[in-house]
Amino acid sequence: MPIQPWQQPQQIQHTQRLLDSFHQWLGHELLPRIGSPEEQSRALFDAPFVVVSHDTSPDPILTYGNATALQLWEMDWETLLQTPSRLTAEPVEREQRAQLLQRTARDGFVDDYSGVRIS
Numbered sequence: 001m002p003i004q005p006w007q008q009p010q011q012i013q014h015t016q017r018l019l020d021s022f023h024q025w026l027g028h029e030l031l032p033r034i035g036s037p038e039e040q041s042r043a044l045f046d047a048p049f050v051v052v053s054h055d056t057s058p059d060p061i062l063t064y065g066n067a068t069a070l071q072l073w074e075m076d077w078e079t080l081l082q083t084p085s086r087l088t089a090e091p092v093e094r095e096q097r098a099q100l101l102q103r104t105a106r107d108g109f110v111d112d113y114s115g116v117r118i119s
Helices: 009-026 037-045 067-072 091-107
Strands: 052-054 062-065
Touching (some): 009 037, 009 062
Antiparallel strands (some): 052 062
16 A cells, blocks of 8 residues: 555654644644644544645745645645645636735735635
């Protein structure tokens, strides 16, 4: 059986950074920090809500998406990790998406986004 994304050492580390960052910026946990880092990685991957992250390049590329995101966007892990964040929004919504990215750069996070995402 192939190794799952949440089992990959670099993703376990990335999950810890995501959870630490969420706590630092919002003052509470995204999910209970129970068990080992690998168990936390699996819990985040299996969470019933979308969790994504992207890098800080001028045209940000997705660096993480949990199972809920992968299912909603009808993508596999490898494809997600090559996808520019802007392409997850419909063309008519990309201006709103650009404003979201500006807010993210300014504030370090966004926790109130809702909108149509495309696969």
